[in-house]
Amino acid sequence: MNQQQFFDLDQGKNISYMNDCSSTSGYSSANSPISMTQSPSHSPETFALQNEFANLNLPAMSNSPSPQLQQLRGSPYQQPLIVNQLLPSGNLCMEIDGGSNNILNGNTNFGNMYMPMDHFYATPQNVGYAANDGGVKQEYTAVLHIAEQPVEKFRFRYKSEMHGTHGSLNGINSKRTPKTFPEVILRNYNGPAVIRCSLFQTNLDSPHSHQLVVRKDERDVCDPHDLRVSQERGYVAQFINMGIIHTAKKFIFDELLKKKKDRLVFKMGRRELSTKQVQELHQETEREAKDMNLNQVRLCFEAFKIEDNQTWTPIAAPVYSNPINNRKSAQTGELRITRLSKPTGSVMGNDELILLVEKVSKKNIKVRFFEENDDGETVWEAYAKFRESDVHHQYAIVCQTPPYKDKDVEREVGVSIELIRPSDDERSFPPLPFRYKPRDAIVSRKRRRTCSTLTSSSSGSSSGSLNNSVELPKTVPQQGVANVSQHDQTISQEFGREFHLEQLINPESFRKILEQDSAELEKLCVTDIGVLETDGQQQSESADRTHGSRYNRNLTSTYLGEIFKIFDTARRAVDNKELYQSSCKKVENLFTDHAQKNVNNDTLLHEVISQRKDNLKLAIKTFQVIDYFKLRELAHTAQNADGDSCLHVACQQDREHYIRPLLGLGCSPNQQNLTGNTPLHLAVKEDRNNCIKLFLDAPGAKLDLSLTNDDGLTPLHMAIRQNKYDVAKNLINYDRNSINVANTTDGNNALHMAVLEQNVELIVLILDAENRMDILMSRNSAGLTPLQLARAKANDRCVRLLEEVYPDKGECAMTWIPLNIKEEMDSSSAEDDEESNSEVPAQSIKTEEIEMEFKTECADEDSTMDDSDVEQQLEQLLSSKPRFDKLVAQLNEPTADNANLPKWKEIADKSDLKEFTWLWSSSEGMLNYIQHKSGDKQYKQFALALQELGMLSASN
DNA sequence: CGGGAATTACT
DNA sequence: AAGTAATTCCC
Known part of the structure; x- marks a missing residue:
């Protein structure tokens, strides 16, 4: 028995053991039956080699890697020979995956190009795989159970990255400490066994071309990895220190084939595959390789018993881990x-x-x-x-x-x-x-509500005397209502019965009300004003204070009450001019004073039109005061801290009936608030269709629809972006020029934007408007016309629609615009792009003038032009629309030699323009292109070519 | 370890 | 020719 050392996956370190069993690793040992194998072509020579290796059978292998070993690492593709030499280590197998397996695999990596290894396995005796080859389902009593799944995301590394270490494939429950690793348990089995772990595809029962490697002795050994388990160890196999090598695309097929072969050979317990088998395998691999998911793998665990030290018999059904995703890939990586x-x-x-x-x-x-x-x-x-x-x-x-x-x-x-x-x-x-x-509407309403409460100065209770000693009328809502409750169509159940909505909407009648001082209004003015703002919140808040009978009128009520008092007094003293004057002043001061004190600087007008419960009576009376004292300037300039005018507020709150009165009082409809929004912007944004309509219909209001807000958008842009057809239509009808305005974010005009929305109705709407040419030709910040934009980003339908309307099917829009058109554009639209300031001569000469000049010039010169003259001539030719068109036509004609070859192509083919030809489908494209090349070689070439064709003079 | 970037290779 | 994907580099 040799004492050997090996890397123990279980323990994560090298240990030594007595080599009492010589080879457990399926693929590895030289004796092992299954050998891996062979690349389709092997050189026959090496039985000897094999034996040699087999005998090598060494103990060494681990701690003191030979120089070759060290060389080897990380380069299975390149150094097969060395790998071969390592083979013997395979004998160590057992506990960890035998190094040999990996090595063999390493070998397989090389495909046929490297030292073949088949001879290793040529030994006849090693046949013993007892598996169920014929595809027969086999019943096992033992069961593999995955005790710890691998992490679901892991960065697959390319081989070239496998230098240092890069972290291992941990268990899904792994933490910094303790770390866990993929782990399986074999159950229902007695006796020694080996558990194998290899890399599989996730959607097929087939190996994966990537390599599951384990770092061992400074090298990465590939799967499969075999771990010995036994009763003493509780039949637990923990696979430590594994990494996944991302096989490069070009090697996918080879790798996969190799693995599949190895597997098959192993399974068959034979050393050679039949040609047919090889062929089948080949085809199968080709198929699989084509659409294998390279960013997802799973682990396959199998269990074997080893009989006679040779025969590997599966003892449990294989189990598969959850998928492991490549953290690096956009398809499977983490989203964040x-x-x-x-x-x-x-x-x-x-x-x-x-x-x-x-x-x-x-x-x-x-x-x-x-x-x-x-x-x-x-x-x-x-x-x-x-x-x-x-x-x-x-x-x-x-x-x-x-x-x-x-x-x-x-x-x-x-x-x-x-x-x-x-x-x-x-x-x-x-x-x-x-x-x-x-919405702003609700915010401001709420702000108004809460702030009035907050700012209300403390004062006596029901008598309501305040700082400025204004006596507020005691108000009982019912009073107001009682007088006038005869109409049905009313705006406000409680307070507004006297006025029909339509009266207010109609500026005429409203004016009448204001000016004629109708009896109704008279009555209104002398009665108490309605209750300001008694919504639930305030009530509950006030309830809190009621205990001390310290109920307060809010700031606005106070000021309003005071103002109304002054108003009523002044009106009664009709002829008292002095009183009128001083009253004016007082009211004005109260008005501004209130705004200053009020939170958010809302003025009385802001307040009065945005009461939670619309209070027409109150509002109208306030308007009347303003009107009476000729304080239109106040109304006109009234802006709160957000820069909102009363019209802004009216739109936010959807109080469309105040729009005309406010306009009548002098509020500017084009006022922009601090975010650049006009009231109309807000109306569009907040979907206040009635407001929009009223604005557009208001007789005196001259709306500027070209104003852009801080997002760079006009109201029309907003409507388009929100796909509000009706709104857009109304806006366009109001001012057709507004469609030409480019938004200041990306330079898109209405048509661009409709194209981006792919909204055919909107596109048609816009195209139906006038000024078609301008909008068709205008370019956004990216330099694209609407058609170009459509081609880039919209669906076919939009593109076709646009192509229909471009005079030349968009031909010229594909490239550059003739100068003359561009000049028109520059003057007529806000659109500007870099091109326009570059090549265009500063003096924009009228077309006719150019023609005149040109004619005379050409009459003189003729054959004696030098190069610069030619260029000049071309330039002038291009800058005149009629001439340009004529030239286009001429160049589109076929050449004399070839009916299928237009002249322009011929010129292009002969010049530097050749490589751009694909850009153009007619001469116009080329001309558009070339006119921007004024001064450079292509331009000159082109001019000369034209001259050669006699076109320069011909075009005169 | 772990990760970002740069580089190169494909569309 | 631009934009992605694949590979390699390297902090």
Whole structure:
């Protein structure tokens, strides 16, 4: 018996043992029956070798690796010979996978190109695999049980990476300490046995071309790995220190074939496969290799008993581990959101959100928003909107948030975001929090509500005397109602019965109300104003204070009451001009004073139109005051801390009936708030269709639809992005030029954006508008026309639709725009791109002028042009639209020699332009291209070629 | 150990 | 020619 050392997987270290059994490893020992084998072609020579090795049978192998051993590591492909020499170690086998197995496999790696090893196995006696070859199901009493699954994600390393160590394949429950490893238990069996672990495909009962290696003596030995188990050890086999080598693509087939052969040979207990078998194996391998999942493997565990030291008999059905995924791959790697561009968004959705993510594949990724209750049940989910092209380089996703389920939430709602990979339903972890913010409308309403309470100055109870000693009228809601409850169509059940909605919507009638001072209004003005803001919250808050009878009127009520008092007084003293003047001043001061004190600087007007319960009476009276004292400037400039005007608030709160009165009072419809939004932006954003309509229909309001908000969008852009056809239609009808405005984020105009939405109706709508040419030709920041964008990112239907309308089927849009068109564009649209400032001559000369000049010039010169003249001539030719077109036509004609070869192609083929020819389908493309090359070689060449063809003069 | 990056190879 | 995937490098 030799004392030997080997690496014990169980113990994770080298140990020595008495070599009392010479070879357990199935593949390994020279005597072993099954040998691995042979590459299709082996050199016959080496029986001798085999014996030699067999005899080598050494003890050494482990601790003191021979120089060759050391050389060997990590290079099975390259150093087969050395590998062969190691073979003997296989005899050590037993506890750990015999080194020999691996070595053999290593050998197999080389395919036929290397030293064949078949002779090793040529020994006749070693046949003994008792397995169930004929495919007969065999009943086993023993059972393999996986006690510890491998981790589900692991980075597969390429062989070239297998230098140092890179961490081993741990058990799924492994922690820093204690670590665990894949582990199986053999049950229902007595006596010694060997458990084998090898790498398998996940969807086939077939080995995987990757290598399951275990680091041993500075080298990586490949699977299968055999571990001896016994009663003393509790029949537990723990596979320690394994790694997975990612077989390079080019070796997949070879590796797989090798493994399959080895397996078959082992199973058959024979040393040679029949030619037929080899062929079959070949074909089978070819098939498998083609679509083998290279990023997923599983472990296969088998159990054998070894009889006569030679015969390996399976004693239990093989079991397979869960899949192990390659951590590095985009298909199976971990999904992770690294960062969000912002943590919040509107409940309305459609906010742009950028996610930085770990490697994802754009075709296989979704962004899921979801909300769970305390029990972890999903109560809501929605997916962000984005296109494949919004996935930037596998590492970022630009998406639009989905709307939240409840658009009327009053406070922020916390939800989660995760990535989902549909192919395997993998989720990113952990989910990232995201907060849905209530709509501005609700926020401001709430803010107003709470702040009025907060800021209300303390004062006496029901008498309501405050700092400024304003006596607020005691208000009993019913009073107001009692007088006038004759109409049915009313806005506000409690307070507004006197006014029909339509009256207010209609500016004429509203004006009348204001100006004529109708009896109704008169009555209104002398009666008490309604109760301000008595919503539940305030009531409960006030209830808290009631105990000390310290119920307060809020700030707004106070000021409003004071102002109304002044107003009423002044009005009664009709002829008192002085009183009127001073009243003006007072009211103005109160107005501004209030705004200053009020939280968020909401003015009285803001407050009055955004009461939780719409209070028409109150609002109208306030309007009347403003109007009466000619304080339009106040209304006009009234902005709160968010930069919101009253119109903004009206839109937020969906109080469309105030829009016209406010416009009438001088509020500017084009005022932008601090985020750049006009009231119309808000109306679109918040889906306030009535507001939108009123804005657009308002006679005096001159809306500027080209204003962009901080997201770079006009109202039309927003509508398109939200696929709001009707809104977009109304906006376009209001101002057709608005479709040409480019958003300042990516330079897309309305058509670009509709294309991105792939919304055919919108595209048609836009195309039906006028100014078609401008919009067709305008380019976004990426330099793309709508058609080009469609080709890149939209479906066929959109592309076809657009191709229909481009005059030349989009030919010119594929490449460059003729200068003259571009000049038109430059002057007519906000769009600008780099091209336009580069080549275009600064002086834009009228087409006719060029023609004139050109004619005269050409008349003089003719055959005597030098190179620069030729170029100049070409340049002028290209810069005139008629000439350009003419040249296009001429060049599209076939050449004299070949009816199938247009002239332009001929020129291209003969010049440096050859390699670009594929770009163009007619001469126009080439001309567009060449005109931007002014001054360089291609341009000159082209000019000369034209001259040669006589085209330069011909085109005169 | 574990991971990011760079490089190269394919579409 | 751009964008991914595959490999290799290297901190």
